[in-house]
Amino acid sequence: MIRQSEYIPELDWEVTIYYDSERKHADEILRTLEDVGCDDETYFRAEESLLRGDRNSGLTYTNDKKRESVIVLSKTTTREEFANTWFHELIHCAIHIAMATGLDLQGETMAYIGGDLAMAMHPVAARLMCPTCND
Numbered sequence: 001m002i003r004q005s006e007y008i009p010e011l012d013w014e015v016t017i018y019y020d021s022e023r024k025h026a027d028e029i030l031r032t033l034e035d036v037g038c039d040d041e042t043y044f045r046a047e048e049s050l051l052r053g054d055r056n057s058g059l060t061y062t063n064d065k066k067r068e069s070v071i072v073l074s075k076t077t078t079r080e081e082f083a084n085t086w087f088h089e090l091i092h093c094a095i096h097i098a099m100a101t102g103l104d105l106q107g108e109t110m111a112y113i114g115g116d117l118a119m120a121m122h123p124v125a126a127r128l129m130c131p132t133c134n135d
Contacts, residue, residue, distance in 0.1 A: 001025045006120040008113075013097055015117065017071045019124055023053035029072055036070055037063045046072070056081045058089040062096035069093050079129045086125050090117055 002019040016036075018029055029050060033043055038061050046059050056076050062069040071089045076082040094114040095105065103109045118125075 001028075002124055003028075004121065004124055006117070008097075008116060008120075011097060011101055011113070012067055014066075014068045015071065015093065015120075016068070017073070017121060017124075019073050019128060020075050021050070021072055022075055023051060026050035029070075032070055033061055036061065036068045037066060038070075049074075056085060058085045060089045060092040060096065062093065062100065064096075064100035067100070069096055076128075082125075082128050086121070086128075090114060090121070093117060 001021050004017040004019070006015045006017070007013070008015065016032055018025065018032075021029060026047065030043070030047055033046055038046070042059075042061055046061070049057060049059065050072075053074075055074055058071065058073045060069060060071050071093055073082070073085050073089060076085055091114065094110060094117060097103075097113055098105055098110045103113070
């Protein structure tokens with residue numbers, strides 16, 4: 001598993017990302033969700049998924065008050081599945097941040113949030129999508 005922390009200074013927002021998570025990483029991820037103030041319902045759904053060791057799945061949790069988000073990307077079966085899961089959770093995170101900060105979901109700023117997150121995540125994500133880097 002790879003853990004990445006990113007800070008978005010323009011929005012005063014912290015994002016923690018877990019890549020390639022597996023069942024054995026559940027405790028660390030659940031502690032992070034707890035530290036961020038994850039609600040019980042989301043926490044238990046995350047716990048079930050993590051303990052099952054679901055592949056090709058992810059989750060994003062955001063605490064608006066703390067201005068923190070957690071993105072979890074499980075191990076995937078193909079590079080295409082990784083790209084799909086990454087993009088899916090990236091959009092959730094961008095929407096959470098935009099809604100919490102009162103930004104227009106159809107505006108340019110929303111697109112910039114997604115783009116900034118993608119650029120921040122790219123160094124790790126690229127390694128997981130590279131056809132020759134992880135064989």
